[in-house]
Amino acid sequence: MHCTRKHDYNDAMLNNEAAKTTPFEIKVIYSKRKTIELRFLDADLLQIKAPNRTSKQKLADVLLQKADWIAKTRRTLAERWQTPQMKQGEQILLLGSWHSLKILSTPNAKPQISETGVITIGKSLAEAGASALVPLYRQLTRQWTEHYAQLYAQRWQLAHQGIRITSASTRWGSCGPKNTLNFSWRLAMAPLISIEYLVVHELAHIKHRDHSKAFWQFLKQMMPHFEEGQSWLKQNGNKLPKIKP
């Protein structure tokens, strides 16, 4: 059994340095556990899981100890792009730019991108929320990764064993032990040059399994301007909107 109590910044418990930025809400869940765990559910809501009868002083101490982590995590979360609402005119991130969403009256029209760059989807499908866009992200990820893989594999004589589209949320791609290339459908949110870079990166792993100097040299040989594609992923990777697969 556990109970949930809500505290806000003004609570005496939190009268400490850790929380002396903008206020955020804290939810403490007491249970039979042995350790204290902190997790931000969003930038303004911290969930603390704590053993039964943990004192307020103890919690305040933990918050103080974790002040840097708290500030950093909140900054990252605040910068995150919002999960799209499936309503007319909503802006959707696709291939590195924002596209308007148009909800169609045809109930089950699959998500598509028109020639003018508008994303369309049927109203019944849209009711499922942002997840309804995943088939479009998958399709574009497959289309573009296959395009670049074919181009570079041929040019550099690197034989991969097919492409798999995954739902990974913490890695863009990987090269399997049998040279299958895996790419997350989230990659379709990135610009084409980043997709190109990631394909070249995974292909280069067929020759160099590590991230050694030789690997990066080979990669640069394959795609001399690879940094351009890499930087978008580095800068925006943890801002991607949360969309469930």
Ligand SMILES: [Zn+2]
């Ligand atoms: Zn790598």
